[in-house]
Amino acid sequence: MKTIAITYSKGGVGKTATAVNTAAVLADEGFRVLLVDLDPQGCATANFSVKKDMESFPTAFELLTGDSEPSGAIIHTGIKGLDLIGAEYRLSKINDFLYDPEKCPKEIAQYILKDRLEEVKNNYDFCLLDCLPSDDMIKKNALSAANYVVLPAIADDYALTGLEYLSKELAEVKRTTNPALSVLGVLFTMNENTAVKKAYTDALSNGQNIFPVFQQTIRKCSKIPEALNHQKPVVHYRCTAGRDYVAFTYELLTRLGYDNYSVDKLKQQQLFQPYLAHKGRG
Amino acid sequence: MMAINLKNLNKRIENVTASGEKLTTLAHSEEVPTKYIIPAQNNICAKHDTTESIQELADSIAASGLIHDLTVNKISETEYHIISGERRFRAVTRVLKWETVSCRVYEHMSDDHAQLMLLEANLQVRHYSDGELLDFYKEAEQIIERMQVKAPQQALAALLGKSTRQIRKYQAIAETLSQDEQRAIASGTMSLNTGAQLAQQRKDKKKPSGPKTKKSAGKKEKAEPIPKMSPDSNGEEPLPNQMSFDGNTAELTGAFEDAAKEMQPEDDIADKDVATPAGYQRLTHERCNGIKTGYWSDANKEELVQRLAEFENAYPSGPNPENKKVSFYGFKDSKLAGIK
Numbered sequence: 370m371k372t373i374a375i376t377y378s379k380g381g382v383g384k385t386a387t388a389v390n391t392a393a394v395l396a397d398e399g400f401r402v403l404l405v406d407l408d409p410q411g412c413a414t415a416n417f418s419v420k421k422d423m424e425s426f427p428t429a430f431e432l433l434t435g436d437s438e439p440s441g442a443i444i445h446t447g448i449k450g451l452d453l454i455g456a457e458y459r460l461s462k463i464n465d466f467l468y469d470p471e472k473c474p475k476e477i478a479q480y481i482l483k484d485r486l487e488e489v490k491n492n493y494d495f496c497l498l499d500c501l502p503s504d505d506m507i508k509k510n511a512l513s514a515a516n517y518v519v520l521p522a523i524a525d526d527y528a529l530t531g532l533e534y535l536s537k538e539l540a541e542v543k544r545t546t547n548p549a550l551s552v553l554g555v556l557f558t559m560n561e562n563t564a565v566k567k568a569y570t571d572a573l574s575n576g577q578n579i580f581p582v583f584q585q586t587i588r589k590c591s592k593i594p595e596a597l598n599h600q601k602p603v604v605h606y607r608c609t610a611g612r613d614y615v616a617f618t619y620e621l622l623t624r625l626g627y628d629n630y631s632v633d634k635l636k637q638q639q640l641f642q643p644y645l646a647h648k649g650r651g
Numbered sequence: 652m653m654a655i656n657l658k659n660l661n662k663r664i665e666n667v668t669a670s671g672e673k674l675t676t677l678a679h680s681e682e683v684p685t686k687y688i689i690p691a692q693n694n695i696c697a698k699h700d701t702t703e704s705i706q707e708l709a710d711s712i713a714a715s716g717l718i719h720d721l722t723v724n725k726i727s728e729t730e731y732h733i734i735s736g737e738r739r740f741r742a743v744t745r746v747l748k749w750e751t752v753s754c755r756v757y758e759h760m761s762d763d764h765a766q767l768m769l770l771e772a773n774l775q776v777r778h779y780s781d782g783e784l785l786d787f788y789k790e791a792e793q794i795i796e797r798m799q800v801k802a803p804q805q806a807l808a809a810l811l812g813k814s815t816r817q818i819r820k821y822q823a824i825a826e827t828l829s830q831d832e833q834r835a836i837a838s839g840t841m842s843l844n845t846g847a848q849l850a851q852q853r854k855d856k857k858k859p860s861g862p863k864t865k866k867s868a869g870k871k872e873k874a875e876p877i878p879k880m881s882p883d884s885n886g887e888e889p890l891p892n893q894m895s896f897d898g899n900t901a902e903l904t905g906a907f908e909d910a911a912k913e914m915q916p917e918d919d920i921a922d923k924d925v926a927t928p929a930g931y932q933r934l935t936h937e938r939c940n941g942i943k944t945g946y947w948s949d950a951n952k953e954e955l956v957q958r959l960a961e962f963e964n965a966y967p968s969g970p971n972p973e974n975k976k977v978s979f980y981g982f983k984d985s986k987l988a989g990i991k
Contacts, residue, residue, distance in 0.1 A: 529663045533670045540673040548679030551725070551758060568655045576664040579671035579759050626687075626728040 370403075370490040371625065373553070374515035376500040376508065378534040379527055383558035385412045386593055386603070387521045387614075388499035393602035394618035396450035398630075400494040403443070405429060405454045405486075407507050409461035413499040414453065417446045418600040423457040430460045432485050433467070433510070439489045448602070452493070460507070467506040478506060479546050483514035504538065512539070513546040517553045519621070520580065521587075524557045524569035532573075532580055552580055553624055556617060560586040585617040585632065675760045680720065682751045685744045688723060688731045691769055700738055708738055709746035717743065717753065722772065724765045725758045734765050735772035763794045771810060781843040782836045784811055788821040823850035934958070 375388040385408065392404040406413035407429055414423065421444055427437030432454055444453045467478045477484070486496060498511045512518070520535065522528040532555070543550050557570055574582040590610030596603040604611045615635070622630035721736035731754065733740055743749040757765075770791055779787065791810055792803070800806045804822075808815045820843065824833060827850035835841040934951055947955065 526663065529667050532667045536667070536671040536674055540677060543674065543677045543679070548677065549681060549756075552674070565655060568657070568660060572660050572664050573667075576661065577668045577671065578761060579668060579674055581759065624727055 370486075370493045370496055371517065372486065372496040372498065372515045373517045373519055374498040374500055374511045375519050375521065376498075376502075376511065377520050377522055378502055378504070378531045378538065379522070380502045382523050382531075383521045383587065384502075385416070385499050386610075387519065387556060387558065387587070387617075388497050389413055389416045390602045390604045390611075390614040391519075391618050391621065392451055392495075392497045393448055393604050394615050395495050395497075395622075396448050397604070398618070398622075400450060401492065402451045403454065403489065403493045403496045404446075404451065405432075405482075405496065405498050406456035407460070407498055407511055408456055408501050409458055411456040411458075411460075414455035414457075416597060416600060416602065417444075417453060419444055419446070419453070419455060421455075423455050426455070428455045428457045428460060430457065430463055433463055433481050433507075434472075435481075435485075439485050443489075464506050467510075479509045479513045482510035486514055509542070509546070512542045512550060515547070515550060517551050517625075519553050520555045521558045522555055523559050524566040524573070524586075526569070528555075528557075528569060528573070536579070553621065554581040554583045556583045557586040559589045561589050583617060583620055585613060585620050587613040587617065675757060675764065678722070678755045678757045681754055681756045683721075683723065683731050683754045683756070684751050685740070685749055687729045688721070688733060688740060688744075688752070688754075690733050690737050690740060691766070700741070705738060705741050706746060709742035712739070712742055713747060721752055721754045722768070723754045723756055724760045725756050731756070732765060734760075734768045763798050767791065767794050767798075767810070774811065780839060782839045782841075784813070785821055785824060785833065785837050785843070787811060788818070789825050792822070792825065820844075820847035820850075823847055823854065826850070827853050 373391075375384050375391070377384055388404060392402045396402045404413060411423065414428075426444070427442035429442070431437035432439055432442045439454070442454045444455055446453050466472050467481065473481065482498075489496075498515060500508050500511045518539070520532075522531060539550065539552065555573065557566075560566055560570070570582070570586065573580070574584075588609045590603070590608050590613075592606045592608035593603050593610050596606055596611075602614075604614045616632050619630040619632045619635050623632070717739065719736070719739070721739055722734040723731040723736075724734055725731050734757065736754075740752070743752050760768075770787055774787065788807065788811060791807055795803045795806055804815045804818050807813075807818045807821075811818070813821075824836060824843070824846045828836075828846060832841065832846065832849070836843055836846045934947070934955055
C-alpha cells in the first residue's frame with residue numbers, strides 16, 4: 370500500500386477536492402483505495418452520500434484512539450474500490466488524547482496512524498490522507514504515516530510562503546519520524562489563464578527543482594461545487610476540472626513508476642471527454 | 652493592469668530554494684531496484700575502473716556483503732542517479748546480478764550539488780596523483796562557479812585537499828595550457844610543476860610589465876595613459892622612446908614588442924653571464940618567478956652537492972655582484988633585494 374498525504378500549509382487550496390477526485394480516479398482505474406478524512410469538519414466525508422450516522426459510527430477519531438479496529442471504521446462509498454474512513458467534529462478533540470502521556474506515550478504519539486494503517490495495508494493499493502493545514506498532531510501523524518506528499522496550491526504568492534513553511538516542516542519530519550517521506554510534487558489548482566498565475570506557475574516549474582511541479586494543473590471549474598452538491602466526485606462530470614483530475618492522476622501514477630498511465634496516451638485516445646463511457650459509466 | 656514584479660517573484664523563488672535546500676541534504680536508506688539506478692553521466696572518477704577491479708570488488712561483496720551502501724540522488728520513483736558507488740553498482744549488477752541494492756537516498760538534489768558530492772566522495776576515499784587532480788579541479792571549478800560560491804579558491808582547496816597556492820597552479824594550467832599539454836599533465840607525462848611553470852611563462856609573456864610597473868603605470872594612467880604600454884621594467888623613469896612619444900602608435904607597438912622579447916623568463920641562479928660548466932645537464936627545475944619547485948631523489952641531491960663544490964672551486968669569490976643582482980627569494984626589483 371502506497372500512502373499519499375494530500376497536504377499544504379494553507380487552507381482553501383483544494384486539498385480535499387484533490388484527495389477525493391484522485392481517490393475516485395484511482396478506484397475507477399481498478400486500484401483498491403482507502404481515503405482517510407483527517408479534517409474534523411469532515412469535508413471529504415461530505416463528498417460521499419454516506420448513509421451511516423457519523424456521530425455514532427467509528428471515524429478517524431476511533432481509529433486513532435484505538436476504540437475501533439481500522440476495518441470497523443471503513444465505509445464503502447458508492448464507488449467500486451473506494452473506501453473511506455470518515456471524520457466528524459470529535460476528531461478535533463484528538464489532540465487531548467495524543468498529548469496525554471497517560472493515554473498515549475509521547476514517544477509513539479506521532480506514529481499512531483502509521484501503526485493503525487499497518488493492519489489494512491494488504492487490503493489496499495493506495496491510501497490517501499486528506500490533511501488539515503494546521504500544524505498539529507493529526508498532521509504529524511499523517512506525515513509520519515505517508516510515503517509521499519502531494520501539495521495542492523494556488524499559483525500566487527501565498528504558494529511560495531506555503532512552500533517555505535513546508536520545506537521546514539517536511540525537513541523536520543524527515544529528520545525525525547519519517548526519513549523516507551518523498552515530495553511527489555506541487556499541483557496547481559483553481560488555475561486560470563491569467564498573467565500572474567502563469568508567471569508563478571512558470572517560476573516554480575523552472576526556477577527551482579526541490580519541489581517538483583506537476584505539469585497538469587487543475588483549472589477553475591464551476592462543476593466542483595455542483596459535484597459536491599450532488600455528493601459525487603467531479604471526475605464523474607464532463608467538465609474541465611474532471612478531465613484535469615484524470616490527467617493529473619495519470620501523471621501521478623507515472624511518477625510512481627506505473628508504466629501504463631501516460632498522459633499523452635490518454636490525450637491521444639481522447640479518453641478525456643468520454644472518460645465515463647470508457648469506464649462504463651457513460 | 653500593473654506588470655508583474657518579476658524581481659520580487661525571483662527573490663521569493665530564491666527564498667524557497669534556500670529553505671528547501673535542507674530537504675535535499677537529508678537522506679534515508681532504501682532498497683532500490685537496480686534497474687532504476689543510473690550511473691552518473693560524467694563520472695571522471697570511474698574512468699580507471701577495469702573489468703578485473705570490478706570482478707575483484709564483486710568477489711569481496713559476495714564474500715562479505717555490501718559494507719557501504721550506494722549513495723544516490725532520487726529524481727523520480729524510477730530514476731536514481733548515482734552520487735557515489737559506481738564501482739559497487741557495476742559489481743553487484745554486472746557480476747552478482749542483484750535485483751535490488753541498498754542505497755542512501757537523497758532527493759531532488761541539484762545536478763551540480765550531486766556532482767560535487769560525487770567528486771568529494773571519491774576524493775575522500777581514494778588517492779589521486781597531482782595530474783589526475785587536474786581533471787577534478789576543472790570539473791569542480793565549473794560547478795563552483797555555477798553555484799556562485801563566495802570564496803571559490805578556498806572551496807576548491809578544501810575539496811581537493813590542497814593549498815590555495817596549488818589551486819592557483821591548477822587554475823594557471825587550466826587557463827593557459829593547450830588541451831594536449833593538459834592531457835600530458837593528467838596522464839603524468841608532464842609534471843604538474845613543469846606545467847605550472849610553462850603556464851606562468853606564457854602568462855608573463857602576455858603581460859609585458861611586472862607588478863611594480865603595473866602599479867606605477869596605473870598611477871600615471873589618469874594624467875598620461877601612454878606609459879602603461881612602456882617596456883620600462885622598474886617603472887621609475889620613463890625610457891627615451893616614451894619621452895619622445897608623439898602619438899605614433901607604430902612606434903608604441905614596436906616598443907611593446909621589444910619589451911615582450913626582453914621579458915624572457917629569467918632565472919636568477921643560472922644567469923646568462925654566469926658560465927655554466929660545459930657538458931652538464933640541468934638537474935633542477937626551471938625556476939618560475941624565483942619559486943623553487945620539484946623534489947630531488949637522494950642520488951640527485953648528491954649529484955647537486957658535487958656540482959656545487961665544483962662551482963665553488965671554479966668561482967671562489969662567488970658570482971660577480973656587478974653583473975648579477977640577486978634578490979631575496981629571487982624577486983627582482985623586490986624591496987627585499989639585497990637583504991641577506
